[in-house]
Amino acid sequence: MSITQEMPEQPADERIHNFEEVALGYTEDQAMLEAERCLECKKPKCVEGCPVNIDIPGFVSKMKEGNFEEAIGVIKKTNTLPAVCGRVCPQEEQCEKLCILGKKSEPISIGRLERFCADREREAGVKDPVVAEPTGKKVAIVGTGPAGLTAASDLAKAGHSVTMFEALHEAGGVLIYGIPEFRLPKAIVKEEVEYIMKLGAELKVDYVIGRIKTLDQLEDEFDAVFLGTGAGLPKFMGIEGENLNGVYSANEFLTRVNLMKAYRFPESDTPIKRGSHVIVVGGGNVAMDAARSARRLGADEVSIVYRRSDDELPARREEIEHAKEEGIIFRLLNNPVRILEGENMSVNGVECIKMELGEPDESGRRRPVAVDGSEHVIDADIVIIAIGTSPNPIIFDGSKGLEVTPWGTIVVNEAGVTSLEGVCAGGDAVTGAATVISAMGAGKQAAETINDYLSK
């Protein structure tokens, strides 16, 4: 049985010196060869694995005919941001995991094909959409991450007058401030946002709901509201030395690099400490992105410190492999207990303790327990904390009645409706930190709900 086409990539020793994209994308020949492998199953398992149920055999079949225009049309019926998803979806856990070919050989590289179609369309120039007949209804979208963008796009297509409010100076949420350029070029996100504006949606950046206007005010001014405010509040560990100079949250580090372009300092005005020995605490995608960014900023040594073992690393395998190729050191079964203080309150190493895996915990993963007396110091001048985020409560300021869980996530029903009438929510703000595609799925669901609500 044939195996999957390898993704062409920038060589590791080159890419650690730039922020350009690592995965270069299939050539047309490769894309055709890969598409040919698909069996176009009658009951395609892969579709069940995709949170927005893209008609995968449908688009692949168009690709086989060489009809990329129709292929992207099929994809876009259910996925607004295919160029993004094709790059950052955890495909190996979703569509590709269930692909029937995966049982005996390798699954179809669905994400790569999706990316190919989207990139092909973009290169050819996306056609301007037909703007729908106005319904006269006004919808506010708060937050412009994948959830908000998807909801905005669907609601604008339905003819509603859509206004997007974004706290930062650029739309895109984590796609802009978090995920680095070398994994997701910002130009792609910008084009997606422009497309949504061509649908007639308005974008107000620099607009923090909860400060400049309250949610209550939005409810008065609009017929419906969607909250896609994400989970942007960084967690810290609460250990000694965490406020020292040189300790960053992954959010701050990545925001400086991505949103503020600190990697181009001093051409851009925002500085970042580049560091020579960088420690990143955590094992998810965010940790990988931070570590690989630090490497590109020129650190001599970058390590991931993670308290469980390689098997439990929550990041995508591909990202872990890429990180390893780029020389990131994995210090597994290690937990920081204290950050040591050097001159002028700066970081001078991290004291860690060795861990071993004990009995499984609630999450089913084996619980890490500290090994007594195994404390040791790792050299470091920069520490980046990437142990998770929770929803940012600023949106609730000055408004009443929105029900939230003890963890700060917004409570919604299956249709995406919150405890307030006419207010829906979705994405990380509801689930806690999750994935791009699940946020999009939630945005889509909420758009349907709002559309029904407004047509009543």
Add this chain to the structure above:
Amino acid sequence: MAYKIVEKRQLVPDVHLMNIEAPDVAAAAKPGQFIILRIDEEGERIPLTIADYDVDEGFVTIIFQEMGKTTKQLAKMAAGDELQDFVGPLGKASEIEKIGTVVLVGGGVGIAPVYPQARAYREIGNKVISIIGARNESLLILEDEMNAVSDELLVATDDGSKGHHGFVTDLVKELLDGDEKIDRIVAIGPPIMMRAVAGVTDPYDVETIVSLNPIMVDGTGMCGGCRVNIGGETKFACVDGPEFNAKDVDFNLLMSRLSLYRKEEMESLETYKKGCGDDCKCQ
């Protein structure tokens, strides 16, 4: 988005006032809050306190001191020019209630944020005693404005060129030792001045509030870059503050974190000067 500079004035050397057209920000602004601006695509996001706002005219007043690249570049802009970004109002508003006698202390450019607070305290019937200070008379800003909103105005200059010869802290101490009951002190200025005021008021059991100015990025609680230590707890100044009880503040940490990018700030300024010539009149 673009935000127009509708007025620009130099108050004293290196300190400028600007009115920025931002009607929605003006409509929501309250004393104690700040904005974050960005001049252009390559610009850094810098926080500045809201010095005043006019809801009818739709503008917000900022007063800033030339420090490094961004504030120097801003100083070269003129009425009619536009800023790329102007986000606000950010931070918690000051809790201004009727409590009796309030002493407002402003040092240097810190007089600017004190001004709307003095006015607000006065408007609701407090007795307002203001103490303002600068290195010398020619650097003192907003004296007339402060006079108009204070029951009593005291001035201190480091060199004695106006008012008390010495620091604002001397005047604070005199008031605390005097007969009048002081119910609250609000001090805003350079961290070193706020730390000194905190030191002076500490033995007196008078509520003392300071406004902290750590380095910020987003101003919405998303990056944690602005974290400060308040009574042993980590807080984010942009959402939990910027005002805190002076006795709880770890000023050493604040001051050390403010110096984190000193080397990069110099580099940025040098690059800017090279590209432009320090005395150039380009925008």
